[in-house]
Amino acid sequence: MALRSIPIRRSGNRDNLFMGGDRELVMFSGLLAFALVFSAQELRATFAGLGLWFGALFACRLMAKSDPKLRPVYLRHRRYRAYYSARSTPFRVNRAAHERLPR
Structure with a gap:
């Protein structure tokens, strides 16, 4: 009996991006x-708001181009503890435990 293949569509597997x-x-x-634009209601604030918008959009597009999942990775990184105490790796040879083993 042959295995059944189910196609995975791109539309259900895309990253959640908006405007790039x-x-x-x-x-x-x-x-x-x-x-900013509507609270200040000045021409300078309008230009500052538009500059902020296009600058942030450019930065967000660059971030999504390099890694679409950059924001969740960064937020998970921020949740980690600031300091992890030193621990040995699983590959460390523990001589004291090896000396106690019966031969």
């Missing part, structure tokens, strides 16, 4: 730029 960058980062930077 990470979805949450792009949308949050757009929200910040929008809040």
Whole structure:
């Protein structure tokens, strides 16, 4: 009996990107730029908001181009402890334990 093959479609296996960058980062930077423009209501704030938006979008696209899962990896890295005490590797030869073994 032959194994049944099931095709994996690209649409169900893509990274969650929006406008070429990470979805949450792009949308949050757009929200910040929008809040800056409409809270200040000045021409300088509009240019600053647009500059912030396009700069953040460019940075998010570069990040997604290098690694689409960069944000979750960074957040997991931030959750790790700041300091791990020194531990030996599993390949270390423990001479004291070897001396106790019966021969």
